[in-house]
Amino acid sequence: MKKNLKFLIALLFILTGVVFRLIPHAPNFTPIAAIALFGGVYFSKRLAIVLPLGAMIISDIFIGFYDIKIMSAVYGSFVLCAVLGIWLKSHKNWQTIGASAILSSVLFFLITNFAVWAFSPWYAKTFSGIVQSYFMALPFFRNSLLGDLFYTAVFFAAYELAIVFASKKLQVKANRASAQI
Numbered sequence: 001m002k003k004n005l006k007f008l009i010a011l012l013f014i015l016t017g018v019v020f021r022l023i024p025h026a027p028n029f030t031p032i033a034a035i036a037l038f039g040g041v042y043f044s045k046r047l048a049i050v051l052p053l054g055a056m057i058i059s060d061i062f063i064g065f066y067d068i069k070i071m072s073a074v075y076g077s078f079v080l081c082a083v084l085g086i087w088l089k090s091h092k093n094w095q096t097i098g099a100s101a102i103l104s105s106v107l108f109f110l111i112t113n114f115a116v117w118a119f120s121p122w123y124a125k126t127f128s129g130i131v132q133s134y135f136m137a138l139p140f141f142r143n144s145l146l147g148d149l150f151y152t153a154v155f156f157a158a159y160e161l162a163i164v165f166a167s168k169k170l171q172v173k174a175n176r177a178s179a180q181i
Contacts, residue, residue, distance in 0.1 A: 010047055013039065017055025022062055028143040032056060033081045033104040034151035040085015041092060042159065048085055052078040073115030077108045101152040105145040113137045 013035050021030050032052045039048035056075055065071060081104040088100050117123045117133035124132075 006043065006047075010039075010043065010051060013051050014054045014058065017052065018059045021055070021059040026143045026147075028140045029147035029150075031147070031151035031155070032078055033108060033144070033148045034101065034155050036078050036081035037085040037088060037097075037100055037104060037152055038155045038159070040082045040087070041089045041156075045082075045086055048082040049079055052082060067119060069119040070112070070115045073112050073119075074108075077111040080104075080107050080111075097152060097156055098149070101148045102145065104152075105141065105148045108144055109134075109137065109141045 017030070017032050017035050021032070032055055035055060036048065036052040039051040043051070053075060056078065060071075084100050084104060084107075088096060113133050114130070116137075117125075117130045122133070123129040
């Protein structure tokens with residue numbers, strides 16, 4: 001049962017990532033990085049990487065694929081978020097969770113905008129071109145940061161509350177069973 005439950009929860013996270021990328025939303029305000037962080041903490045290493053990549057691939061089927069080099073940078077940044085989540089597993093507290101969400105946003109911003117500068121014709125391949133690439137992406141960074149903080153807080157808080165609720169419910173059942181003896 002536990003393995004089936006984990007599988008269903010993993011599918012739910014992938015579906016959540018897909019849906020929230022497909023419905024109208026502020027650019028980059030999606031749960032993908034939060035899914036990667038959460039997966040790293042609560043699932044196996046392999047599944048932590050599969051969750052965000054699965055959501056990205058499935059949603060990109062509908063949204064449309066783009067330049068493979070830039071797409072690799074986007075996907076790679078989410079793999080790094082999952083690796084960060086794996087580290088977070090043994091360092092989990094509210095401060096490190098929040099810092100990891102912020103670091104996920106920063107990594108995504110730095111990696112993907114460098115790739116846009118390096119692999120697209122949009123910016124001159126000069127120092128001023130890369131500065132312009134990062135400057136033009138600041139509104140997207142704000143949305144990524146807000147989305148990563150929001151969804152990370154929701155996922156981690158919901159999970160921790162579910163654990164507390166489940167343990168209290170089990171404790172009540174145990175108390176009732178011992179009272180009947």
